Amino acid sequence: MTTTTSQESSPTALPTAPGAPGAVGADVSEEEFTARLAPLRREILAHCYRMTGSVHDAEDMLQETYLRAWRAMRGFENRSSLRTWMFRIATNTCLTHLEGRKRRPLPTGVGAPPADPRDQPREDTSVPWLEPLPDRLVWSSPPVDPAESAVGRETVRLAFVAALQHLTAQQRAVLLLRDVLAWSAAEVADALDLSVAAVNSTLQRARAHMANVQDVPPLEPTDPRHRDLLARYVAAFEAYDVAAIVELLAADVVWEMPPFPGWYQGPAAVGHLIATWCPATGPGSMRLVPTAANGLPAYGLYMRGDDGVHRAFQLQQVTLGADGVRHVTVWFGAELFARFGLPAALGPEEGVARAV
Numbered sequence: 001m002t003t004t005t006s007q008e009s010s011p012t013a014l015p016t017a018p019g020a021p022g023a024v025g026a027d028v029s030e031e032e033f034t035a036r037l038a039p040l041r042r043e044i045l046a047h048c049y050r051m052t053g054s055v056h057d058a059e060d061m062l063q064e065t066y067l068r069a070w071r072a073m074r075g076f077e078n079r080s081s082l083r084t085w086m087f088r089i090a091t092n093t094c095l096t097h098l099e100g101r102k103r104r105p106l107p108t109g110v111g112a113p114p115a116d117p118r119d120q121p122r123e124d125t126s127v128p129w130l131e132p133l134p135d136r137l138v139w140s141s142p143p144v145d146p147a148e149s150a151v152g153r154e155t156v157r158l159a160f161v162a163a164l165q166h167l168t169a170q171q172r173a174v175l176l177l178r179d180v181l182a183w184s185a186a187e188v189a190d191a192l193d194l195s196v197a198a199v200n201s202t203l204q205r206a207r208a209h210m211a212n213v214q215d216v217p218p219l220e221p222t223d224p225r226h227r228d229l230l231a232r233y234v235a236a237f238e239a240y241d242v243a244a245i246v247e248l249l250a251a252d253v254v255w256e257m258p259p260f261p262g263w264y265q266g267p268a269a270v271g272h273l274i275a276t277w278c279p280a281t282g283p284g285s286m287r288l289v290p291t292a293a294n295g296l297p298a299y300g301l302y303m304r305g306d307d308g309v310h311r312a313f314q315l316q317q318v319t320l321g322a323d324g325v326r327h328v329t330v331w332f333g334a335e336l337f338a339r340f341g342l343p344a345a346l347g348p349e350e351g352v353a354r355a356v
Contacts, residue, residue, distance in 0.1 A: 033073060037066065040083060042138045044090050046151045050176055051094035053104035053130045053165050055137070055339060061097055065090040087181060088191040091173050095192075098169040104130040106162050106329065107256040107263040109213075115262030117273035122260065129258035130162055132317060132331060134340045135292035153295030154217070155180050158317060158329060161294070163213045171206040178203050218327075219320040221297055226320055230297055233318065233325060234288045237301070240280045246271040250324040257314070257330035270328075279303060286313075291340045293317045300342040310346040312337040 044065060048058035068089050106129065115121070138151045154160065164172050173192060177183045178199075183191075185199045192199070221227055229248060236244035249267040256263035264270050280286050280303065287310050288299040298317040302310035312334040319327035334344055 030070070033070060034066075036082065037069070037086065040086055043150050044086060046133070046138050046156055047087060047090055047176065047181075048094055049133050049156065050161055050164055050180070051091070051169070051172055052098065053161055054128070055131050055133055057097065058133075061090065061093050064097075065093050068093060084183075084187070087177070091177065091191060095169050095173060102128055103165040104128050105165055106130050106158075107258055107261050108254060109162055109165065110261055112261065112263075114265040114269065117264055117269045117276065119262075121257070121262055121273075121277060124261045125259050127259065127261065129331075130158070130165060132158070132293040132298070132315065132329070132336070133161075135295060136341055152180075156294050157218070157296070158294045158319075159218075163210050166209060166213055167206050171202055171209075174199055174202045175206040175210065179207075216321070218296060219322065221320060229320065229324065230318065234290075234299065237286050237288055239283045240278075240285055241283075242271050242275045245274060248324050250321045250326040253325060254327045255330070256328075257332070259332065286310075287346055288316075289342055289346070291315075291342060293340070298340075300337055300340065302346050312342065312344050315340065 041062065045058055045062050048061040048065070049055060052058055052061065065086065069086060072089070105127070109130075110127075133156050138156065164175070167175065170192070174188055174194075177188045177191065178185065185196045185203075188194070189196045189199045194202075219226055221230055233245070233248050236248060246267045249270060251267065252265065253267055253270055254263060254265050255270045255273065264273050285304045287302045287304075289302070291298045291300055293315070294317065296317055296319055298315060300312065301314045301316055303313035304310050313332070315331045315336050317329045318325055319329075321327075337344060
């Protein structure tokens with residue numbers, strides 16, 4: 001899972017001699033400070049998202065991290081890289097935020113068996129559900145080589161972040177600092193005010209739990225066959241052809257849709273759910289617009305109202321497997337669409353121009 005090289009080789013590492021050119025601490029303007037830290041914003045946002053499971057909270061933690069760093073700037077002694085210093089502040093900011101807060105699960109992580117699609121789904125807004133991460137916040141455009149990205153896609157996969165929610169906040173911090181940011185046990189111990197032995201013990205427990213709950217890696221939609229599968233998936237929804245949707249689902253497909261705590265398994269159950277409880281009335285009721293969440297294809301689904309206007313209805317993240325669509329996570333709420341850069345309603349010519 002390690003995706004980052006040693007912090008001290010980072011291009012943001014600063015001279016260690018006090019008062020050296022470029023050193024942070026003495027007479028740095030707010031503009032220079034902001035410019036120096038700008039390259040770290042996406043990485044720190046992703047780190048805060050992994051810690052909190054919420055984009056809203058992650059953005060708040062990012063702002064708090066920069067505020068704390070600005071206030072503490074004169075105390076920065078250049079004994080470590082600026083990057084290491086910033087991630088230390090971000091991690092402890094998240095740990096403070098998480099004190100006394102509930103974890104953010106997906107419906108599949110609550111522990112209940114699959115729901116009966118014949119029963120009407122009921123919302124549970126008392127649970128702080130796991131939120132999707134818009135790709136646009138961490139990757140302004142897809143890198144030519146995914147390995148070149150500062151934020152590895154596998155480190156923000158929904159399955160990985162959902163698995164992190166089963167850990168304590170301290171276990172999350174230790175696992176992320178050691179296995180994602182590639183810190184040494186001594187660096188983690190210093191950042192979290194723990195002993196090295198405590199770090200190693202916490203890491204061992206965290207890794208053991210993650211090994212039990214992590215999902216199978218998804219297929220990337222780079223193969224023409226996978227892109228064709230997504231195109232047919234979109235076409236089936238826009239035609240409200242439930243039989244065609246079911247045909248595209250893997251035998252062990254899982255469908256979940258927070259804030260509804262029920263989740264569904266198997267093509268027949270998912271098909272029954274869509275046919276029974278979806279408010280679409282026929283072809284043209286739904287239109288899908290492509291986006292991306294957590295490094296995977298996603299679609300903003302717009303539902304046609306009585307006035308003929310298609311308005312934001314739900315956001316679907318689609319995970320592909322070897323034998324079809326194997327997992328769909330659906331979120332409701334028009335506010336999500338703005339976060340993904342999607343409009344609240346579609347004009348007559350707007351919609352899907354491509355599958356991914």
